[in-house]
Amino acid sequence: MxxxxxxxxxxxxxxxxxxxxxxxxxxxxxxxxxxxxxxxxxxxxxxxxxxxxxxxxxxxxxxxxxxxxxxxxxxxxxxxxxxxxxxxxxxxxxxxxxxxxxxxxxxxxxxxxxxxxxxxxxxxxxxxxxxxxxxxxxxxxxxxxxxxxxxxxxxxxxxxxxxxxxxxxxxxxxxxxxxxxxxxxxxxxxxxxxxxxxxxxxxxxxxxxxxxxxxxxxxxxxxxxxxxxxxxxxxxxxxxxxxxxxxxxxxxxxxxxxxxxxxxxxxxxxxxxxxxxxGIMIPANKPVIGANVFTQTAGIHADGDNKKNLYFSELMPERFGRTRKYALGKASGKANIQKNLQELGLQLNDNDLKKVTQRIIELGDKKEVVTKEDLPYIISDVLDSYSYQENVKVNSYALTHAKGLKPSTTVSITINGTVYEQNASGDGQFDAFMNALRGIYKIKKKELPELIDYAVRIPPGSHSDALCETIITWKNATKEFKTRGLDSDQTVSAIKATEKMLNIITN
Known part of the structure; x- marks a missing residue:
């Protein structure tokens, strides 16, 4: 018919x-x-x-x-x-x-x-x-x-x-x-x-x-x-x-x-x-278009996807201009970690992979948000390996903000063993910090990624002394990626997230 x-x-x-x-x-x-x-x-x-x-x-x-x-x-x-x-x-x-x-x-x-x-x-x-x-x-x-x-x-x-x-x-x-x-x-x-x-x-x-x-x-x-x-x-x-x-x-x-x-x-x-x-947000679990609907969280699902796509259905994300993701958290297994490592171009032996998996599970139990971009640092922390050492470190910074004056920042950072200092002003303290970094990287003839999203949150029901999480989305010539910083001060948490970004682009 x-x-x-x-x-x-x-x-x-x-x-x-x-x-x-x-x-x-x-x-x-x-x-x-x-x-x-x-x-x-x-x-x-x-x-x-x-x-x-x-x-x-x-x-x-x-x-x-x-x-x-x-x-x-x-x-x-x-x-x-x-x-x-x-x-x-x-x-x-x-x-x-x-x-x-x-x-x-x-x-x-x-x-x-x-x-x-x-x-x-x-x-x-x-x-x-x-x-x-x-x-x-x-x-x-x-x-x-x-x-x-x-x-x-x-x-x-x-x-x-x-x-x-x-x-x-x-x-x-x-x-x-x-x-x-x-x-x-x-x-x-x-x-x-x-x-x-x-x-x-x-x-x-x-x-x-x-x-x-x-x-x-x-x-x-x-x-x-x-x-x-x-x-x-x-x-x-x-x-x-x-x-x-x-x-x-x-x-x-x-x-x-x-x-x-x-x-x-x-x-x-x-x-x-x-x-x-x-202004009406799409629920994360809304079928087809929700943020989470093509994200596998359970490690057994990622393992099945590695073995003949056992957990795939006709509802493939590519049909809708999307891609499948593998979440990192307390339900993650080795297969989830491997999928994310593959996307980063990293490889671990079985023993090291077990240690990293255990660490991610511990972070998940503490309600920590674990992203693919965190993996190099988790690996460095768990394995104490020189392979993934931080090549960029923000040594110190002075943030000034006075009424009637533009905010300014003095920054000292170490890049591959060399210390750089720079001072800059901006529309806000974090903007001034970013302008100082751009000055340093201009000397190195390297452009920083574009900041395309900046999200701040504290745990529901928390008070003014709560930890603040800043999630920044960056975009360079080849991809978009996110980094996360955690601190009791919003600007400092943004600086920590930026430090992660600097290591990602330097590694």
């Missing part, structure tokens, strides 16, 4: 923006829209609700201007309302050509929110569709609260569908507005509708209130749904919408009877950009 091509409509910029505390700027909306259509290659995007604000109007205009110039305008959609053409005029003025008309998909919503009869509602919808048609606007129709409608007022839903089947509507959209459905119901409800109207196009719109969004999507597709509504990172109201990344992975791996155009290779890139723009 030939696979069925289904549409994916991304609603991150409309439904996803209903996430509490999220509001994308006009330039952010345009950037995300471009990525969704040009890189991720979703079939359609829903970018706004009509009549929201002047800022939203300008944001929509920016997207539609770009879309029109690049032949994407028929893929850009705006949520509109049954309001005698007011929202329709808003979207037309904003340059959009496709309306997603919000109507009532349950008798409860119709009766208690609109206080109208089905015939009154249908008449107004018909007028809105005819008005859109006269202006060259394509119409899709949302049946808001459709899932409760199927549970509690099925006769009304089928009366509504019978009416819509006679109208000039391209797609009928079936939202589980409150995220109440089970996979069994999702399949049953969609199938009943597709069996009766096999030639109409139905989109399924899942929410994730019970963490069943992806399961419900699978069920809806198996029942014959023709399209899906998804959001990047599962953003959306309350618990969010069915997430884009997990859904694409599930379709590609478990549903050979379904075809999609989306490019899974760029999922991680798009997800991280939306994370940055929205």
């Amino acid at each position: 030939e696979a069925k091509q289904i549409e994916i409509m991304d609603t991150t910029l409309r439904d996803g923006e209903q996430t509490s505390g999220v509001s994308f700027s006009a330039s952010e909306k345009l950037t995300i829209a471009k990525l969704l259509l040009e890189e991720l290659k979703v079939d359609r995007i829903e970018i706004a609700s009509a009549r929201v604000s002047e800022g939203e109007f300008q944001a929509v205009k920016g997207v539609t201007n770009w879309a029109k110039a690049n032949n994407y305008l028929d893929k850009v959609e705006v949520l509109t309302f049954v309001d005698k053409g007011v929202s329709l005029e808003w979207m037309i003025e904003a340059g959009a050509k496709v309306q997603n008309l919000l109507t009532k998909g349950s008798l409860n919503h119709l009766t208690y929110q609109l206080k109208k009869t089905p015939s009154q509602h249908f008449t107004e919808i018909k007028e809105t569709i005819l008005n859109a048609e006269s202006k060259g606007i394509e119409t899709n129709v949302y049946l808001e609260d459709w899932s409760n409608g199927m549970r509690n007022s099925k006769d009304y839903v089928f009366e509504f569908l019978a009416f819509l089947s006679t109208q000039n509507v391209k797609r009928i959209m079936l939202p589980d507005t409150l995220g109440i459905l089970t996979p069994y119901e999702s399949f049953d409800f969609v199938k009943q509708i597709k069996d009766q109207y096999p030639h109409l196009h139905f989109d399924f719109h899942a929410h994730n209130d019970y963490d069943l969004g992806v399961a419900n999507v699978m069920a809806g597709l198996n029942a014959g749904a023709d399209g899906l509504h998804l959001t990047i990172n599962g953003m959306g109201e309350r618990a969010g919408n069915a997430p884009m990344a997990s859904t694409i992975a599930v379709i590609n791996d478990f549903m050979p009877h379904i075809k999609i155009a989306a490019n899974e290779k760029v999922l991680y890139t798009v997800s991280k950009l939306v994370e940055n723009f929205s």
Whole structure:
């Protein structure tokens, strides 16, 4: 049987923006829209609700201007309302050509929110569709609260569908507005509708209130749904919408009877950009795109990966533009250590490897964060080996910070046995310290890596006298890497992390 091509409509910029505390700027909306259509290659995007604000109007205009110039305008959609053409005029003025008309998909919503009869509602919808048609606007129709409608007022839903089947509507959209459905119901409800109207196009719109969004999507597709509504990172109201990344992975791996155009290779890139723009952090254990989901912690898993990839599945990180990592901590075994040593180009004999493994387990028990970049120093500490001695040592430094004066630092360091001193000022004490180092390394005609991230944290619940951990991400011509420093003083912990970086680039 030939696979069925289904549409994916991304609603991150409309439904996803209903996430509490999220509001994308006009330039952010345009950037995300471009990525969704040009890189991720979703079939359609829903970018706004009509009549929201002047800022939203300008944001929509920016997207539609770009879309029109690049032949994407028929893929850009705006949520509109049954309001005698007011929202329709808003979207037309904003340059959009496709309306997603919000109507009532349950008798409860119709009766208690609109206080109208089905015939009154249908008449107004018909007028809105005819008005859109006269202006060259394509119409899709949302049946808001459709899932409760199927549970509690099925006769009304089928009366509504019978009416819509006679109208000039391209797609009928079936939202589980409150995220109440089970996979069994999702399949049953969609199938009943597709069996009766096999030639109409139905989109399924899942929410994730019970963490069943992806399961419900699978069920809806198996029942014959023709399209899906998804959001990047599962953003959306309350618990969010069915997430884009997990859904694409599930379709590609478990549903050979379904075809999609989306490019899974760029999922991680798009997800991280939306994370940055929205300020909503991706949980570390979120499937496909979480920071930890391709990190093996247990040593037995790393050992299995060394022996015929025993712990690999179809969910390979390379598919999503990522790589597998092997964490170092109290659950680490020799195989985890070996994987990280291989990445550093280091080798140890079995006896030395056992000693290093034991030391990492001890650090893990103390809640120490152990990174791949720490390995040379752990090895040096455990084995007392000259092979991995510190070649760079920060001997001393004087940090000055006085009101009205620029912070300055005097630094003394030893590089391969030679002592260097330098003084510099900067915007802060650590900036001054880095400027002094740059002066020293300029003498040596060597550039320092670029600092691209600087994170500081103390243990939860600690007080002002707590140890402070500074994690700095560096980037040189070949790679990104992180170093960590620990001290009761934030600047000193950053200096310790920097000292590690200097040894990494000098070794």
